[in-house]
Amino acid sequence: MENKFNCLICSEELEYFDESKEMDCYFCKKKFSANASCKSGHYVCDSCHSLGAFEIIREYCLKSNSINPMEMALDLMKHPSVKMHGPEHHYLVPAVLVTAYLNSIGDRTNLEKLLNEGEKRAKNVLGGFCGFYGACGAAVGTGIYISLILGASPLSEEKWGLSNLITAKALEKIASFGGPRCCKRDTFLALETAVDFTKEKLNVQLKKKENLKCNYSKINDQCLKDRCKFHKE
Incomplete structure (x- = not known):
């Protein structure tokens, strides 16, 4: 969530060690000699702590072996650069989907190339696209995902x-x-749709996070509350 204190991941108080310990960064998975973590053992390196949203999404995906795009999205939403609302979600959706798909089929050869291209395309989907253009950027992100993994173009037939x-x-x-x-709601809905679509049309099984409950209601003044399927009482 935004405005975190202490641990970026769970907001618990940090503990400082008398001697440095080798720890894995929660986001980039690299090993560091660290002198602090939270009580749950979460550690975020200085580089990831200071990265912007698009950078942290790309770096996280390059290191992830997950086939659950919804859990990946929840992880990334914990980073302070991923705000409550914003166009970074337009990249987050195709990035986690492409990563989960390539992990599922066991071929990550083109992951970095597709993530970079996905970022370029997502940046063309402006903030406020949902209300001003009638096309939510999270939903457009699912189209970017399919286009990337299938190599679609304006001249494609079935892929188009x-x-x-x-x-x-x-x-x-x-x-x-x-x-x-x-x-947040729109991202979760887009990812749910994409997981079902990927299984139905491409015969590739990605994982869902069942009974997902959102923790962002308190910082969203426009939250639908109990009218949202992800609302947490």
Whole structure:
């Protein structure tokens, strides 16, 4: 969540060691000699602590072996650069989906290339796209995902259709909850749609996080509360 104190991951108080310990960074997974962590053992290196949203999304995905895009998204949302709302979610969606897909099929050869291209495309989806253009950026992110993994272009046939179809399905699901926008809700809905779509159309099984409950209601003035399926009482 935003405005975290102490641990970036769980907000617990930090503990300082008399002697440095070797620890893995929560985000980049690299090993560091560290002199502090929270009581739960979370450690974030100085580099990841200071990275911007697009950078931390890319770096995290490059190190992740997960096939659960929703859990990956929840992890990334803990980083302070990923705000309550913002266009970084337009990249977060295709990034975690591409990563989970390539991990699932066991071929990460083009991961960095696809993440870089996905970032370029996502940056063309402006903030406020949902209300001003009638196309939520999280849903567009699912279309970017399918386009990237299938190599679709404006001249493609079936691949073109699938890229547009997943966006349409994600938009329909997001629209069914009505407004105002919530980048967390819309991201979760887009990812749920993409996991189902990937299994149905590509026969690749990604994992879902069942019974996901959102922890961001208190910092979202426009939260739908009990009208949102992810609302936590």
